[in-house]
Amino acid sequence: MDLDHARTVAVEAAEAAGALLLEGMRGTVGIRAKGVAGDVVTDLDLASEKLLLERILTAFPSHSVIAEESGLVGAAGGRWTWLVDPLDGTNNVAIGLPAYVVGVALCHDGRPVLGVVHEPVSAQTWSAIRGRGAVTSSGVRLAPSYSSSPHGPVLAWTQGYGVRRDDATLRGLRATLELNARRLLQLWAPLLSWAMLARGDIDGIVGYRAEAVDLPAGALLAREAGIEIRTLDGGPFEACIDGSPEDRSFVAAHPRALPGLLSLLH
Template identity: 70%
Template sequence: MDLEHARQVAAQAAQAAGLLLRDGVKGSPGARPKGEKGDVVTDLDLASEKLILERLLTAFPTHSVIAEESGLLGSAGAEWTWLVDPLDGTNNVAIGLPAYVIGLALCHEGRPVLGVVHEPVPGHTWSAVRGRGACGPSGVRLAPPYRPWRHGPVVAWTQGHGVSRAEAHPLKMRLDLGVRRMLQLWAPLLSWAMLARGDIDGFVGYCAEAVDLPAGALLAQEAGMEIRALDGGPFPEGFEGPPQDRSFVAGPPEAIPSLLALVGSA
């Protein structure tokens, strides 16, 4: 498998979908309820996903795909599986907030080996191949220097759509008291990109969604970030397993002990 070729195909698909989204948000996104947890889906999600699926399945007809809206296409447990989030930040788009991205990951036997995150508004693409590092626009290597906190860390937060407000609220509220600023962007892939760039100091997730997690986590890891389970143990790779396995603390290796201490006290 030529992962550099796969990176190029994925990046081009995400960028083409990004142009579609950027034009589409100028009008009505056609938002409607999705599920019973307050989530929404728009016509833009569906159009972006259709474009991406056509490109991936044309280039890699033997691969399976798990897409946010379409579910599984191909055989479950295939050797190579793509994960597609065609519009991460749908709730933001629905209220006119231009904070959204597109995320694609390629997994080999369940293990992420390629991640692509594209932000349509500035037109920036970040990508990573396992063991080969992460890069941003124009191929610039992502390796932000560690910056010690002066007045507490800036930390992003995400939680899965299946998590009730009452379940996550105590942890989030107490964690908020120990940080300088808590970001809840409702676009976790954007938070992963910010962490990989060094724009924020840490990222905490509680039962995060499976489809968008691998692309962002791999991007951050290849940029030099470390990811741990909430109890400080190893963070399981991949998208399989129960939601609890997708709870994490991420940040620069030098900051992980302090971030875990904040979570532990919360």
């Protein structure tokens, strides 16, 4: 498998989808309810996903794709599976907030080996290949430095749509973070948070039962930039496409910042 070719396909597809989204945001966006947890889907999600599926499956017809809206496309159980989040930040778009990205990942035997995140508003793209680092669209390597503030870290929070508001662990984690962080961001666009962490704009991310489709691309991007990711109890973490929601709770930060963040949560 030529991962450089796969990255080229993924980047070009994500950027084309981003252009579609940016243009669509200038007009009226069709919005409707999705599921029972208060989520929504827009016409732009569907149009972006259609474009991404066509691009990826044309280039790799024997691969499987798991897409946010379409679910599994192609045969299950193959060694190569793409994950497609056509519009990460749909709830933001629904209220006219331009904070959204396009995310694509390629997994081999369940483990992410390629991740791409594209932000249409800034026209920036970040990508990573496992073991080869993370780069910007101009080829500059991502390597955020460590910084510490006496006022506490700036953190992002993400949780799965299926998490109940009265979940005791959720409430405990959120209360601790809000008490100790300088700022706790809830962007409704996890991949945007991962890109910010990989760039060094924020100090960490805490996730609780995160969604499966967007996690691998973001986690790989951050990890290849030098970010360390652990489970909430400090154990090893891998953003695989299988497993249960309980397997998708994590803490991510610069290696020098991670011990303090884990201690805070404990």
